[in-house]
Amino acid sequence: xxxxxxxxxxxxxxxxxxxxxxxxxxxxxxxxxxxxxxxxxxxxxxxxxxxxxxxxxxxxxxxxxxxxxxxxxxxxxxxxxxxxxxxxxxxxxxxxxxxxxxxxxxxxxxxxxxxxxxxxxxxxxxxxxxxxxxxxxxxxxxxxxxxxxxxxxxxxxxxxxxxxxxxxxxxxxxxxxxx
Amino acid sequence: xxxxxxxxxxxxxxxxxxxxxxxxxxxxxxxxxxxxxxxxxxxxxxxxxxxxxxxxxxxxxxxxxxxxxxxxxxxxxxxxxxxxxxxxxxxxxxxxxxxxxxxxxxxxxxxxxxxxxxxxxxxxxxxxxxxxxxxxxxxxxxxxxxxxxxxxxxxxxxxxxxxxxxxxxxxxxxxxxxxxxxxxxxxxxxxxxxxxxxxxxxxxxxxxxxxxxxxxxxxxx
Numbered sequence: 001x002x003x004x005x006x007x008x009x010x011x012x013x014x015x016x017x018x019x020x021x022x023x024x025x026x027x028x029x030x031x032x033x034x035x036x037x038x039x040x041x042x043x044x045x046x047x048x049x050x051x052x053x054x055x056x057x058x059x060x061x062x063x064x065x066x067x068x069x070x071x072x073x074x075x076x077x078x079x080x081x082x083x084x085x086x087x088x089x090x091x092x093x094x095x096x097x098x099x100x101x102x103x104x105x106x107x108x109x110x111x112x113x114x115x116x117x118x119x120x121x122x123x124x125x126x127x128x129x130x131x132x133x134x135x136x137x138x139x140x141x142x143x144x145x146x147x148x149x150x151x152x153x154x155x156x157x158x159x160x161x162x163x164x165x166x167x168x169x170x171x172x173x174x175x176x177x178x179x
Numbered sequence: 180x181x182x183x184x185x186x187x188x189x190x191x192x193x194x195x196x197x198x199x200x201x202x203x204x205x206x207x208x209x210x211x212x213x214x215x216x217x218x219x220x221x222x223x224x225x226x227x228x229x230x231x232x233x234x235x236x237x238x239x240x241x242x243x244x245x246x247x248x249x250x251x252x253x254x255x256x257x258x259x260x261x262x263x264x265x266x267x268x269x270x271x272x273x274x275x276x277x278x279x280x281x282x283x284x285x286x287x288x289x290x291x292x293x294x295x296x297x298x299x300x301x302x303x304x305x306x307x308x309x310x311x312x313x314x315x316x317x318x319x320x321x322x323x324x325x326x327x328x329x330x331x332x333x334x335x336x337x338x339x340x341x342x343x344x345x346x347x348x349x350x351x352x353x354x355x356x357x358x359x360x361x362x363x364x365x366x367x368x369x370x371x372x373x374x375x376x377x378x379x380x381x382x383x384x385x386x387x388x389x390x391x392x393x394x395x396x397x398x399x400x
Contacts (some may be wrong), residue, residue, distance in 0.1 A: 014254065021250050026242030033243055042246060046253050053253075054261050064227070068234025075202035075233065085309035087202070088210040088280040090217050096278040098353070100186055100220040118228075119235045137201040137233050143194060158194040165193045169228050 001066035002059075002112075009056035020066075021049050028074050034138040035078055044081060048074040065115045078140070121168045129164035132157055187219045187353035191335075195357060196222060200229030205310030207379045210280060211335045211355065214377065217278040218353035274375075276340050276352075281377065284308065285316060294318065300368075314379045319343070323368040332381030334358045341374030343367060350376075 001023065007016035025045050032041040051073050059069050079087045090097070125133065135146045143161070147154040191199075191212055198204045199212040216223050246252075274285050284306040294302040300320035308314045319325075321341070335357055342351040345366040350356060358364070368374045 014257070017257070018250060018254070021253060024237075025245050025249060025253075027237055027240045029245055030240045030243040031237055041243070042249065045245065046249060049253050050256055053257055064230065065234055067238040068231050071233040071237040072230060074237070079202055083309070085206040088206065088213040088284075090213055090223065091279040094217055094279040096217055096276075098186065098218045098220060115231055115235060118231045119239065122232070122235055122239070133197075133232065134236065136197055136203060137236050140203055142203060143198065158192065161194045161197055162192070165197055165229065165232075168232055169225070 002061045005052070005056050005059045005066050005069070006061070008053060009059060017049075017053055020052065024052075024067075024070055025049055028070070031071075031074060031138060032078060035140045036082065040081070044074070044077055047081075048077050051077065061111060063111070065111055068115065083140075118168055121170075125164050125167060129160050129167070132160045133164050133168075136161065185351070185353075186221070187215065187355070189348065189350055189354040189356060190219065190222055191215060191355050192357055193225070196225050197229050197232075200226050200233060205312050206308040207306075207310060207312035207314035208335060210284060210306070210308060210314055211337050211377055211379045213280045214278050214339075215337055215353060215355045217280065276375075281339070284314070288316075299323070312379050312381055314377065317374075317376050317378055319368045319374045319376070321368055321370050321372060321374070323374075325366045325368075332360070334381070335377075335379040337377040339375045339377060341372040342369045343374050343376070344369055 001020065004016040004020045007013040008020070028045040028048050029041050032044050048070070052070055055073070059066070064072075076087045079085050122130070122133070131150070132146060135141065135149075136143070139146070141149075143157050144154055147157040150157065195204075195208075195212060199209055199216075204212065212226075216226055273289055274282065277285055285304065288304050288306050291307070292305070294304050297303040297317070300323035302318040304316040304318070306314040306316065316339075319341070335355065336350070337355045338350045338352055340352060342349055342354075343366045344350070345364040347356060347362075347364060349369070350366075
Protein backbone atom coordinates (compact mmCIF):
# COMPACT_ATOMS: atom_id res chain seq x y z
CA UNK A 1 0.00 0.00 0.00
CA UNK A 2 2.89 2.34 0.76
CA UNK A 3 4.10 1.92 -2.83
CA UNK A 4 0.71 2.92 -4.16
CA UNK A 5 0.80 6.19 -2.24
CA UNK A 6 4.29 6.88 -3.51
CA UNK A 7 3.26 6.20 -7.09
CA UNK A 8 0.54 8.80 -6.65
CA UNK A 9 3.00 11.30 -5.18
CA UNK A 10 5.68 10.70 -7.81
CA UNK A 11 3.70 10.17 -10.99
CA UNK A 12 0.09 11.07 -10.23
CA UNK A 13 -0.65 7.44 -11.04
CA UNK A 14 -4.41 6.91 -11.33
CA UNK A 15 -4.25 3.11 -11.44
CA UNK A 16 -2.44 3.12 -8.11
CA UNK A 17 -5.08 5.46 -6.76
CA UNK A 18 -7.85 3.14 -7.95
CA UNK A 19 -6.23 0.18 -6.19
CA UNK A 20 -5.78 2.19 -3.00
CA UNK A 21 -9.42 3.24 -3.24
CA UNK A 22 -10.64 -0.35 -3.68
CA UNK A 23 -8.90 -1.32 -0.47
CA UNK A 24 -9.41 1.70 1.75
CA UNK A 25 -12.64 3.42 0.70
CA UNK A 26 -14.89 0.57 1.99
CA UNK A 27 -12.88 0.39 5.22
CA UNK A 28 -13.02 4.16 5.67
CA UNK A 29 -16.77 4.02 5.15
CA UNK A 30 -17.05 1.32 7.78
CA UNK A 31 -14.94 3.38 10.23
CA UNK A 32 -16.92 6.57 9.53
CA UNK A 33 -20.23 4.75 9.89
CA UNK A 34 -19.25 3.54 13.33
CA UNK A 35 -18.06 6.99 14.35
CA UNK A 36 -21.54 8.26 13.58
CA UNK A 37 -21.13 9.50 10.03
CA UNK A 38 -24.42 7.87 9.00
CA UNK A 39 -25.60 9.24 5.64
CA UNK A 40 -22.38 11.18 5.14
CA UNK A 41 -20.05 8.18 5.60
CA UNK A 42 -19.92 7.38 1.89
CA UNK A 43 -19.25 10.98 0.94
CA UNK A 44 -16.64 11.44 3.66
CA UNK A 45 -14.87 8.23 2.59
CA UNK A 46 -14.66 9.65 -0.96
CA UNK A 47 -13.49 12.99 0.42
CA UNK A 48 -10.81 11.28 2.50
CA UNK A 49 -9.54 9.48 -0.61
CA UNK A 50 -9.44 12.79 -2.46
CA UNK A 51 -7.27 14.21 0.34
CA UNK A 52 -5.03 11.13 0.05
CA UNK A 53 -4.54 12.01 -3.63
CA UNK A 54 -3.79 15.66 -2.89
CA UNK A 55 -1.50 15.11 0.07
CA UNK A 56 0.30 12.02 -1.21
CA UNK A 57 3.59 13.96 -1.39
CA UNK A 58 3.42 14.52 2.38
CA UNK A 59 3.25 10.78 3.11
CA UNK A 60 6.44 9.64 4.86
CA UNK A 61 6.75 5.84 4.90
CA UNK A 62 9.55 6.11 7.48
CA UNK A 63 7.06 7.53 9.96
CA UNK A 64 3.89 5.54 9.43
CA UNK A 65 2.30 2.99 7.16
CA UNK A 66 -0.20 4.04 4.52
CA UNK A 67 -2.98 2.64 6.73
CA UNK A 68 -1.99 4.75 9.72
CA UNK A 69 -1.58 7.85 7.57
CA UNK A 70 -4.97 7.36 5.94
CA UNK A 71 -6.51 6.73 9.37
CA UNK A 72 -5.27 10.16 10.56
CA UNK A 73 -6.67 11.84 7.43
CA UNK A 74 -10.11 10.34 7.95
CA UNK A 75 -10.03 11.07 11.68
CA UNK A 76 -9.25 14.75 11.06
CA UNK A 77 -11.84 15.00 8.29
CA UNK A 78 -14.48 13.61 10.64
CA UNK A 79 -13.57 16.14 13.35
CA UNK A 80 -13.75 18.96 10.81
CA UNK A 81 -17.00 17.94 9.12
CA UNK A 82 -19.09 16.33 11.82
CA UNK A 83 -17.91 18.00 14.97
CA UNK A 84 -17.13 21.32 13.25
CA UNK A 85 -13.98 21.61 15.31
CA UNK A 86 -10.38 22.18 14.48
CA UNK A 87 -7.82 19.57 15.34
CA UNK A 88 -4.79 21.09 17.11
CA UNK A 89 -1.72 19.20 15.87
CA UNK A 90 1.99 19.14 16.53
CA UNK A 91 3.92 21.27 14.05
CA UNK A 92 7.14 19.37 13.38
CA UNK A 93 8.77 22.58 12.09
CA UNK A 94 8.05 24.41 15.33
CA UNK A 95 11.32 25.79 16.77
CA UNK A 96 9.83 25.00 20.20
CA UNK A 97 9.73 21.27 19.41
CA UNK A 98 11.76 19.46 22.09
CA UNK A 99 13.78 16.38 21.14
CA UNK A 100 15.66 14.06 23.44
CA UNK A 101 17.93 12.57 20.79
CA UNK A 102 16.59 9.10 21.47
CA UNK A 103 15.29 7.07 18.58
CA UNK A 104 11.78 5.71 18.87
CA UNK A 105 11.32 2.61 21.01
CA UNK A 106 10.72 0.75 17.77
CA UNK A 107 13.52 2.32 15.75
CA UNK A 108 15.22 -1.03 15.25
CA UNK A 109 12.23 -2.28 13.31
CA UNK A 110 10.76 -1.13 10.07
CA UNK A 111 7.42 0.63 10.11
CA UNK A 112 5.93 -2.43 8.44
CA UNK A 113 7.21 -4.78 11.14
CA UNK A 114 5.95 -2.57 13.95
CA UNK A 115 2.54 -2.28 12.39
CA UNK A 116 2.32 -6.03 11.96
CA UNK A 117 3.19 -6.41 15.62
CA UNK A 118 0.51 -3.97 16.66
CA UNK A 119 -1.97 -5.96 14.60
CA UNK A 120 -0.88 -9.23 16.19
CA UNK A 121 -1.01 -7.69 19.65
CA UNK A 122 -4.53 -6.40 18.96
CA UNK A 123 -5.75 -9.94 18.44
CA UNK A 124 -4.13 -11.04 21.70
CA UNK A 125 -6.00 -8.55 23.87
CA UNK A 126 -8.63 -9.84 26.25
CA UNK A 127 -12.17 -9.24 24.95
CA UNK A 128 -12.67 -6.58 27.64
CA UNK A 129 -9.54 -4.73 26.61
CA UNK A 130 -10.27 -5.04 22.88
CA UNK A 131 -13.74 -3.62 23.47
CA UNK A 132 -12.56 -0.41 25.16
CA UNK A 133 -9.81 0.09 22.57
CA UNK A 134 -12.28 -0.32 19.71
CA UNK A 135 -14.86 1.93 21.34
CA UNK A 136 -12.19 4.58 21.92
CA UNK A 137 -11.17 4.63 18.28
CA UNK A 138 -14.42 3.93 16.49
CA UNK A 139 -17.21 5.50 18.50
CA UNK A 140 -16.19 9.11 19.12
CA UNK A 141 -17.22 8.92 22.74
CA UNK A 142 -15.47 10.21 25.83
CA UNK A 143 -14.34 7.60 28.32
CA UNK A 144 -17.07 8.64 30.72
CA UNK A 145 -19.71 7.72 28.09
CA UNK A 146 -17.99 4.43 27.33
CA UNK A 147 -17.97 3.69 31.07
CA UNK A 148 -21.68 4.47 31.34
CA UNK A 149 -22.56 2.27 28.35
CA UNK A 150 -20.54 -0.65 29.68
CA UNK A 151 -21.91 0.00 33.18
CA UNK A 152 -18.41 0.20 34.58
CA UNK A 153 -16.68 2.74 36.81
CA UNK A 154 -14.63 5.25 34.81
CA UNK A 155 -11.51 4.07 36.63
CA UNK A 156 -12.04 0.53 35.32
CA UNK A 157 -12.33 1.75 31.73
CA UNK A 158 -9.15 3.79 32.11
CA UNK A 159 -7.22 0.93 33.66
CA UNK A 160 -8.35 -1.45 30.88
CA UNK A 161 -7.17 1.09 28.33
CA UNK A 162 -3.88 1.48 30.15
CA UNK A 163 -3.30 -2.29 30.27
CA UNK A 164 -4.30 -2.75 26.63
CA UNK A 165 -2.07 0.07 25.47
CA UNK A 166 0.84 -1.23 27.56
CA UNK A 167 0.40 -4.57 25.83
CA UNK A 168 0.28 -2.99 22.38
CA UNK A 169 3.35 -0.89 23.10
CA UNK A 170 5.10 -3.82 24.76
CA UNK A 171 4.80 -5.67 21.48
CA UNK A 172 7.01 -2.96 20.01
CA UNK A 173 9.37 -2.02 22.81
CA UNK A 174 10.21 -5.44 24.21
CA UNK A 175 10.87 -7.16 20.94
CA UNK A 176 12.95 -4.19 19.78
CA UNK A 177 14.94 -4.33 22.99
CA UNK A 178 15.35 -8.10 23.14
CA UNK A 179 16.76 -8.67 19.67
CA UNK B 180 25.79 26.06 22.33
CA UNK B 181 22.40 24.41 22.54
CA UNK B 182 21.24 24.36 26.12
CA UNK B 183 19.85 20.97 27.08
CA UNK B 184 16.17 21.53 27.55
CA UNK B 185 14.68 19.89 30.57
CA UNK B 186 12.12 17.30 29.65
CA UNK B 187 8.68 17.28 31.27
CA UNK B 188 8.30 15.21 34.43
CA UNK B 189 4.51 15.05 34.58
CA UNK B 190 2.67 13.46 31.66
CA UNK B 191 -0.85 12.86 30.38
CA UNK B 192 -2.26 9.41 31.10
CA UNK B 193 -2.18 6.67 28.48
CA UNK B 194 -5.97 6.92 28.31
CA UNK B 195 -5.74 10.61 27.40
CA UNK B 196 -3.05 9.99 24.75
CA UNK B 197 -5.15 7.20 23.25
CA UNK B 198 -8.16 9.48 23.11
CA UNK B 199 -6.08 12.15 21.40
CA UNK B 200 -4.83 9.66 18.80
CA UNK B 201 -8.36 8.33 18.32
CA UNK B 202 -9.69 11.84 17.71
CA UNK B 203 -12.12 11.51 20.60
CA UNK B 204 -10.96 14.58 22.53
CA UNK B 205 -12.65 17.91 22.15
CA UNK B 206 -10.71 20.81 20.66
CA UNK B 207 -9.70 22.32 24.03
CA UNK B 208 -8.35 19.05 25.44
CA UNK B 209 -6.63 18.25 22.15
CA UNK B 210 -4.98 21.67 22.28
CA UNK B 211 -3.51 20.90 25.72
CA UNK B 212 -2.32 17.43 24.64
CA UNK B 213 -0.79 18.58 21.34
CA UNK B 214 1.05 21.38 23.16
CA UNK B 215 2.44 18.91 25.68
CA UNK B 216 3.47 16.61 22.80
CA UNK B 217 5.47 19.45 21.23
CA UNK B 218 7.47 19.66 24.47
CA UNK B 219 7.66 15.94 25.27
CA UNK B 220 9.39 13.47 22.91
CA UNK B 221 8.48 10.51 25.12
CA UNK B 222 4.75 11.17 24.84
CA UNK B 223 5.13 11.90 21.11
CA UNK B 224 6.37 8.34 20.64
CA UNK B 225 3.43 7.06 22.67
CA UNK B 226 0.97 9.06 20.59
CA UNK B 227 2.56 7.75 17.39
CA UNK B 228 2.17 4.20 18.72
CA UNK B 229 -1.47 4.93 19.48
CA UNK B 230 -2.04 6.18 15.92
CA UNK B 231 -0.63 2.87 14.67
CA UNK B 232 -3.38 1.17 16.64
CA UNK B 233 -5.85 3.31 14.71
CA UNK B 234 -4.17 2.32 11.44
CA UNK B 235 -4.29 -1.36 12.35
CA UNK B 236 -7.97 -1.10 13.27
CA UNK B 237 -8.70 0.60 9.95
CA UNK B 238 -6.78 -2.02 7.98
CA UNK B 239 -8.68 -4.84 9.67
CA UNK B 240 -12.11 -3.14 9.63
CA UNK B 241 -14.90 -5.05 7.90
CA UNK B 242 -15.39 -3.26 4.54
CA UNK B 243 -18.71 -1.47 3.94
CA UNK B 244 -19.79 -1.52 0.29
CA UNK B 245 -19.31 1.78 -1.52
CA UNK B 246 -21.67 3.03 -4.19
CA UNK B 247 -20.91 1.44 -7.58
CA UNK B 248 -19.99 4.73 -9.19
CA UNK B 249 -18.00 5.89 -6.15
CA UNK B 250 -14.58 5.38 -7.67
CA UNK B 251 -15.60 7.08 -10.93
CA UNK B 252 -16.95 10.03 -8.95
CA UNK B 253 -13.66 10.46 -7.10
CA UNK B 254 -11.53 9.94 -10.22
CA UNK B 255 -13.51 12.69 -11.91
CA UNK B 256 -12.62 15.07 -9.09
CA UNK B 257 -8.88 14.40 -8.94
CA UNK B 258 -8.03 17.38 -11.12
CA UNK B 259 -10.20 19.85 -9.22
CA UNK B 260 -8.17 22.60 -7.61
CA UNK B 261 -7.74 22.23 -3.86
CA UNK B 262 -9.90 25.00 -2.46
CA UNK B 263 -8.89 24.70 1.18
CA UNK B 264 -6.98 27.72 2.47
CA UNK B 265 -3.40 27.22 3.63
CA UNK B 266 -3.05 27.42 7.42
CA UNK B 267 -1.90 30.77 8.67
CA UNK B 268 1.58 31.07 10.11
CA UNK B 269 1.24 32.28 13.67
CA UNK B 270 3.05 35.31 15.02
CA UNK B 271 2.98 34.99 18.78
CA UNK B 272 5.16 38.03 19.33
CA UNK B 273 3.62 38.85 22.68
CA UNK B 274 4.03 35.29 23.99
CA UNK B 275 7.13 34.02 22.16
CA UNK B 276 7.48 30.96 24.41
CA UNK B 277 4.21 29.37 23.29
CA UNK B 278 4.49 26.31 21.04
CA UNK B 279 2.65 26.61 17.73
CA UNK B 280 -0.60 24.83 18.20
CA UNK B 281 -1.24 27.07 21.20
CA UNK B 282 0.30 30.26 19.76
CA UNK B 283 -2.40 30.39 17.08
CA UNK B 284 -5.19 30.41 19.65
CA UNK B 285 -3.40 32.88 21.93
CA UNK B 286 -2.84 35.33 19.08
CA UNK B 287 -6.53 35.26 18.19
CA UNK B 288 -7.52 35.77 21.83
CA UNK B 289 -5.08 38.65 22.29
CA UNK B 290 -6.55 40.53 19.36
CA UNK B 291 -10.10 39.68 20.44
CA UNK B 292 -9.90 41.07 23.97
CA UNK B 293 -6.66 40.22 25.68
CA UNK B 294 -5.85 39.51 29.29
CA UNK B 295 -8.44 40.16 31.98
CA UNK B 296 -7.89 40.40 35.72
CA UNK B 297 -9.29 37.36 37.48
CA UNK B 298 -8.25 38.06 41.05
CA UNK B 299 -5.18 39.24 42.97
CA UNK B 300 -2.08 38.21 41.05
CA UNK B 301 -4.12 36.36 38.40
CA UNK B 302 -4.91 37.29 34.79
CA UNK B 303 -6.70 35.12 32.30
CA UNK B 304 -6.93 34.90 28.53
CA UNK B 305 -9.89 32.92 27.24
CA UNK B 306 -9.18 30.91 24.11
CA UNK B 307 -11.81 30.25 21.47
CA UNK B 308 -12.14 26.50 21.05
CA UNK B 309 -15.06 24.41 19.85
CA UNK B 310 -16.73 21.73 21.93
CA UNK B 311 -17.92 21.79 25.52
CA UNK B 312 -14.68 22.37 27.38
CA UNK B 313 -13.14 25.78 28.04
CA UNK B 314 -9.47 26.57 27.45
CA UNK B 315 -7.75 29.57 28.98
CA UNK B 316 -4.28 30.81 29.73
CA UNK B 317 -3.65 31.96 33.28
CA UNK B 318 -0.83 34.36 34.14
CA UNK B 319 0.00 34.09 37.81
CA UNK B 320 2.34 36.33 39.79
CA UNK B 321 5.15 34.64 41.75
CA UNK B 322 4.06 33.42 45.18
CA UNK B 323 0.35 33.54 44.36
CA UNK B 324 -1.47 30.89 46.41
CA UNK B 325 -4.60 29.43 44.89
CA UNK B 326 -7.40 28.30 47.20
CA UNK B 327 -7.47 24.63 48.07
CA UNK B 328 -9.92 23.00 45.75
CA UNK B 329 -11.22 19.80 44.29
CA UNK B 330 -12.53 19.43 40.78
CA UNK B 331 -15.98 18.71 39.55
CA UNK B 332 -15.47 17.14 36.19
CA UNK B 333 -11.93 17.12 34.91
CA UNK B 334 -9.24 19.71 34.54
CA UNK B 335 -6.04 19.67 32.51
CA UNK B 336 -3.20 21.99 33.50
CA UNK B 337 -0.14 22.54 31.32
CA UNK B 338 2.63 24.85 32.49
CA UNK B 339 4.25 26.98 29.77
CA UNK B 340 6.57 29.20 31.79
CA UNK B 341 7.49 29.54 35.43
CA UNK B 342 6.28 26.86 37.81
CA UNK B 343 3.92 26.00 40.63
CA UNK B 344 4.00 23.38 43.34
CA UNK B 345 1.30 21.39 45.04
CA UNK B 346 0.76 18.05 46.77
CA UNK B 347 1.52 16.27 43.47
CA UNK B 348 4.94 17.90 43.03
CA UNK B 349 6.51 20.78 41.16
CA UNK B 350 5.11 21.64 37.72
CA UNK B 351 7.32 23.51 35.25
CA UNK B 352 7.33 24.04 31.47
CA UNK B 353 5.75 21.13 29.65
CA UNK B 354 4.41 19.45 32.78
CA UNK B 355 0.80 18.39 32.60
CA UNK B 356 -1.55 17.66 35.48
CA UNK B 357 -4.72 15.69 34.82
CA UNK B 358 -7.07 16.36 37.69
CA UNK B 359 -10.52 15.12 38.59
CA UNK B 360 -12.89 15.11 41.53
CA UNK B 361 -10.63 12.74 43.47
CA UNK B 362 -7.79 15.27 43.61
CA UNK B 363 -7.62 17.79 46.41
CA UNK B 364 -4.74 20.18 45.98
CA UNK B 365 -3.46 23.60 46.95
CA UNK B 366 -1.17 24.93 44.24
CA UNK B 367 1.20 27.81 44.99
CA UNK B 368 3.12 29.61 42.24
CA UNK B 369 6.85 29.30 42.89
CA UNK B 370 8.87 32.42 43.71
CA UNK B 371 11.00 34.18 41.16
CA UNK B 372 9.04 33.92 37.92
CA UNK B 373 5.56 34.60 36.61
CA UNK B 374 3.78 31.34 35.81
CA UNK B 375 1.79 30.98 32.60
CA UNK B 376 -0.34 27.87 32.36
CA UNK B 377 -2.99 26.52 30.03
CA UNK B 378 -6.08 25.37 31.93
CA UNK B 379 -8.75 23.26 30.27
CA UNK B 380 -11.91 22.63 32.24
CA UNK B 381 -14.78 20.34 31.47
CA UNK B 382 -18.25 21.31 30.32
CA UNK B 383 -19.53 24.62 31.79
CA UNK B 384 -22.00 22.93 34.16
CA UNK B 385 -19.19 21.20 35.95
CA UNK B 386 -17.03 24.27 35.95
CA UNK B 387 -17.03 25.01 39.65
CA UNK B 388 -13.42 24.17 40.43
CA UNK B 389 -10.32 26.25 40.59
CA UNK B 390 -11.49 29.22 38.54
CA UNK B 391 -14.86 29.57 40.17
CA UNK B 392 -13.59 29.43 43.73
CA UNK B 393 -10.76 31.71 42.88
CA UNK B 394 -12.73 34.35 41.12
CA UNK B 395 -16.28 34.19 42.41
CA UNK B 396 -15.67 36.01 45.68
CA UNK B 397 -13.57 38.59 43.88
CA UNK B 398 -15.16 39.60 40.64
CA UNK B 399 -17.50 36.78 39.77
CA UNK B 400 -16.52 35.54 36.32
